[in-house]
Structure formats: structure tokens, C-alpha cells
Amino acid sequence: MGKSVVNAGHDDADVIVVGAGPAGSSAAYHCASAGLDVLLLDKASFPRDKICGDGLTPRAVKELVAMGVPLRESDGWIRNKGLRVVGGGHRLELPWPELSSYPSYGLARTRMSLDHALVEHARAAGAKLLERTNVTGPVLDERTGRVVGVTARPVDDDGRRSGDEITYRAPVVIAADGVSARLATGLGLAKRDDRPMGVAVRTYFRTPRDQDPWMESHLELWDGAPGRSNLMPGYGWIFSLGDGTANVGLGSVSSTAAATKVDYKDLFGKWMANAPAEWEFTPDNQIGPVRGAALPMGFNRGPLYGRGLMLAGDSAGMVSPFNGEGIAYGLQAGRFAADAVVQAASRGSAAGRERALGTYATRMKDDLGGYYTLGRYFVKIIEHPQIMRLCTRYGLPRPLLMRFTLKLLSDCYEPRGGDVVDRVISGLTKIVPAA
Structure with a gap:
């Protein structure tokens, strides 16, 4: 698998990783830590910006801990204790669950800073x-x-373009090249139209509540006074960043990959015109334009491994249909991909190497396939604003239901054991067909 086994003397690395976002940097880190020669390629120079909510769930925090990334506040991290949910006339603060599998806190940090830290x-x-x-x-x-x-x-x-085209060689390539998925499309691996597709827009505001310890989620977006105006499609978020600013954005999801006709920047403007006054989200406090990005979800492109190419992160559609979270799954995919590459490097035959590389797709599907399938069912229900309104009005006041919803939406539950909520979610992921 390495230079001494395949194409000896002709390879530039043991593994090439394309894209230095969370998935690519995770894969590169874990491969390099195991002693492999890693070539990490990115079209940008760091630091560089990415469209994102900048919030990390406990699942993402676990992956950062596994990488040994310092999580000190002095390095730009702000911890949050859970999710504040606003909707249906209710306002609830739901702490992250206390679990053995995940830490009981989330984090926030701008993608410009986060990605730079990970690549370094x-x-x-x-x-x-x-x-x-x-x-x-x-x-x-x-x-x-x-x-x-x-x-x-x-x-x-x-x-x-600033120079001539160059060829880089390695026995295996990890494509973490984002939504464009140029390597995958170059092999004819088209995205699936029966998988959810999300759209998100965000900007930054100066705010006096930059130290707010809760990730705030608005399940209803009104174009006027709540309850006395039109309910708009989508959900909103406010994530405090601890540096005098907050990331503010909204997203919407469709159960298919069909292009949406919603003007999300107009939607955002209407929401901000009626945002809570205490946040001070005024035009004078806005930093930079409202920018948007697509969110490919639920394993919308595959196979995850084949013919020497692994897909990780957005290139494989690993964003969660439940919450638009992509960082946690990109980090996890990088770790699983690296495990497979490292194991393949020790095998003495081509067939053995292929079996080892194939474990990447199996592990990802076993861990997330059922969960993503539940997410597809979830999207079919909540993509209609009227249904979302009913769910928030009658569901939020019920503590057991909200505990179930928090664990399901954040993908923070004990996969084995735990309480009754954990066992129900784990059981559901096993009885539905894998994505």
C-alpha cells in the first residue's frame, strides 16, 4: 500500500488528501500521526472563510479531543451548555445530555479560525x-x-491559474473537496436526487450577547410579529462566538435535491427585521454580507470507497438531515478513512489492501446509515412550515418528547445502553434500512 508496495519509487506520498476542511485535515492528521507520508492539497490559502453556522455539537467536540486539538478559551473557543429552542410561543433551554460517549458541552468558533487551526x-x-x-x-x-x-x-x-498543471501520485486518494466533489464527478459519481438537500445563509453581527452560553435555535421564522404575520419556511440560529460577535443564519431543507426557488437572503432580511431586540442585530452592527451555501445530506453521493478513491465530508453528502451539522461527520469520516488507509498499508497483497480500504464505507454506513434514513423521514415531515408550527406548538411543552428530540437532532445518544430515550433512538436506527 505504501511506497514500498505499490508503484515503488514513483509515488509522491502514501496518501493524497484533497481539501483541507475538517474532513481533510482530520484524515491528514490521523494518517500522518500513524507515520504515513501525507500530501494535503487545497485551492485556497489559510486562513480562509467558509459558509457555516460555526457551532459544534458534543459529537464534534469528541472528534477534536480524539485529535488532541487544544480547546482552550484563549485559543478562540467558546463553550456552550446546550440548545435554547424558540418556537410555538415557547422558549426552552435544553442542556446537552450527560453521556459516557460524548462530552456534555458544545463549542463555537468561526470556520476561518477553526479550519486554520485544524490544518496547522x-x-x-x-x-x-x-x-x-x-x-x-x-x-x-x-x-x-x-x-x-x-x-x-x-x-x-x-x-x-498561476502555473503549469502538475501530477501527484499516491496509492489512495481521499476526496474531501466539498460540495463541488470534483474528483467524484470526474469519475461519474453523480449525486442522488432522492437524498435531502439543504441551503443555509449566514452573516455576523456585533452583539452585547456574544458570551451567551446557549446555542439558540428558532424553529419558526415570521416576516412580522410572531403569530400575527406569515410563517416563512426554514429555521434560524444564533451562535455566540465570545469575541464580540455572533453567527446568525437560517437554513431550509428539502427532501429531494430539487432546486429551491426561495430567496433566502430576502428571507433573512425579514427575519432580522423582527429579531429579538436584546441581540442588537441592526444594519450598523452587521459584519460582512449575507452569504449562502448548499448542504448535501444523508450520503447523497457514493460509493464512499471504490477504485482507490475515498469520499469524505460534503463530497459524500455527510451533512445530517436533522440539524445541518457537517463538521462532526467530516471529522469522523477523516478518522475512519485514515484507519482504513493505515491498515491497508500493512497488508501484503492487493486483495488484502482492498479489503482494508473497503472497511471505511462499511464503518460509516454501519454508524450513520440508519440515523440518516431517520433523518430523511424527519425532513419529509418538517419541510412544510405548517407542520413545523404544529410540532413546535404542541411538542415543545412536553419534557420527555423534547429530551428525545434533542438527542435525536444532535445525534448525541448512547449507542449501547443508556436510558429509555437512548435505547429507543438506537433501536430505530437499527430497524430502518441504512442510507
């Missing part, structure tokens, strides 16, 4: 980072059709 963590572990390197496609073995590398060209800070 991977580089410190030994990964070689090439910035401003735009990967243009896969390199295939003429005899087997297997991916044996990538082609790339250097670009400047504006993304313009």
Missing part, C-alpha cells in the same frame, strides 16, 4: 500542505482504471 494541527503531525493548489481531476491507471493520483495546477489568491 495536521501539518504539525507531519502532513505536507500545499496551498493554492487547485485539483483538476483524478489520475487513473490505464490498465485497471484505479485512481492513482490527481492532476492539479497552482493558482493565485484569486483562484486564477
Whole structure:
């Protein structure tokens, strides 16, 4: 699998990772920590911005801890104690559950800062980072059709070509190249139209509540006074960042990949016109424009491994249909992918290496397939604002139901054992067909 086994003397690395977001940096870190030669390629230079809510659930925190990432407040992290849910005339504060599998706190940090910290963590572990390197496609073995590398060209800070195309070779490539999924599409791996697709927009505001210890979620968006105006599609969030600002955004999800006709920036403006006054979300306090991004969900592209190529993060549609969370699953995918690559490196035959690499897809599907299937059912129910209104009005006042909902939406439950809520969720994920 490594240089001494496959294409000895011709490879540039043991593994090439394309994209240095959370999934790519996680994969690069874990591979490098195990002693592999890692080439990490990204078209941008760091630090760089990404459209995101900037909030991390306890599941994501667990992955950061597993990577040994320092989580000190002085490094830019702010901890949160749970979810504040607003909707249906109710306002509830739901603490993160106390579990053995996950920490009982979440985090927030801007993606510009988070991704920079993660890529530097991977580089410190030994990964070689090439910035401003735009990967243009896969390199295939003429005899087997297997991916044996990538082609790339250097670009400047504006993304313009600044040099000749280069070929990089490795026995396995991890595609963590985001929503565009250029490597996957280069192999003809199209996204599935029967998987949910989300859209999110966000901006930043200066606010006196930048130290708020709760991640706030608005389950209803009104274009005027709540209850006396039109209910708009989607949900909103307010995540305090501890630096004088908050990330404020809204998202919406469809049960299919059909393009939406909603003007989300207009929607955002109407919501902000009626936002809680104590946050001071005024035009004068807004920092930067409202920007949007697609959220590919529920394993909307696959296979997760085949012909020497692994898909991780958004390139495989690993965003949760329940909450729009993608960072936790990208970090997890990077760790699982690295485990498979490291094991394959020790195998003495091509067949043995393929079996080891194939464990990546199996582990991801076993862990998340049933959960994502439940998420598809969930989206079909809540994509209609009227149904969401009924759920919030009559569901929020019921503590047991809300405890169930929090664990389900945040994917923070004990997979084995735990209380009755944990056992119900775990059982549901096992009886539905895997995504």
C-alpha cells in the first residue's frame, strides 16, 4: 500500500488528501500521526472563510479531543451548555445530555479560525500542505482504471491559474473537496436526487450577547410579529462566538435535491427585521454580507470507497438531515478513512489492501446509515412550515418528547445502553434500512 508496495519509487506520498476542511485535515492528521507520508492539497490559502453556522455539537467536540486539538478559551473557543429552542410561543433551554460517549458541552468558533487551526494541527503531525493548489481531476491507471493520483495546477489568491498543471501520485486518494466533489464527478459519481438537500445563509453581527452560553435555535421564522404575520419556511440560529460577535443564519431543507426557488437572503432580511431586540442585530452592527451555501445530506453521493478513491465530508453528502451539522461527520469520516488507509498499508497483497480500504464505507454506513434514513423521514415531515408550527406548538411543552428530540437532532445518544430515550433512538436506527 505504501511506497514500498505499490508503484515503488514513483509515488509522491502514501496518501493524497484533497481539501483541507475538517474532513481533510482530520484524515491528514490521523494518517500522518500513524507515520504515513501525507500530501494535503487545497485551492485556497489559510486562513480562509467558509459558509457555516460555526457551532459544534458534543459529537464534534469528541472528534477534536480524539485529535488532541487544544480547546482552550484563549485559543478562540467558546463553550456552550446546550440548545435554547424558540418556537410555538415557547422558549426552552435544553442542556446537552450527560453521556459516557460524548462530552456534555458544545463549542463555537468561526470556520476561518477553526479550519486554520485544524490544518496547522495536521501539518504539525507531519502532513505536507500545499496551498493554492487547485485539483483538476483524478489520475487513473490505464490498465485497471484505479485512481492513482490527481492532476492539479497552482493558482493565485484569486483562484486564477498561476502555473503549469502538475501530477501527484499516491496509492489512495481521499476526496474531501466539498460540495463541488470534483474528483467524484470526474469519475461519474453523480449525486442522488432522492437524498435531502439543504441551503443555509449566514452573516455576523456585533452583539452585547456574544458570551451567551446557549446555542439558540428558532424553529419558526415570521416576516412580522410572531403569530400575527406569515410563517416563512426554514429555521434560524444564533451562535455566540465570545469575541464580540455572533453567527446568525437560517437554513431550509428539502427532501429531494430539487432546486429551491426561495430567496433566502430576502428571507433573512425579514427575519432580522423582527429579531429579538436584546441581540442588537441592526444594519450598523452587521459584519460582512449575507452569504449562502448548499448542504448535501444523508450520503447523497457514493460509493464512499471504490477504485482507490475515498469520499469524505460534503463530497459524500455527510451533512445530517436533522440539524445541518457537517463538521462532526467530516471529522469522523477523516478518522475512519485514515484507519482504513493505515491498515491497508500493512497488508501484503492487493486483495488484502482492498479489503482494508473497503472497511471505511462499511464503518460509516454501519454508524450513520440508519440515523440518516431517520433523518430523511424527519425532513419529509418538517419541510412544510405548517407542520413545523404544529410540532413546535404542541411538542415543545412536553419534557420527555423534547429530551428525545434533542438527542435525536444532535445525534448525541448512547449507542449501547443508556436510558429509555437512548435505547429507543438506537433501536430505530437499527430497524430502518441504512442510507
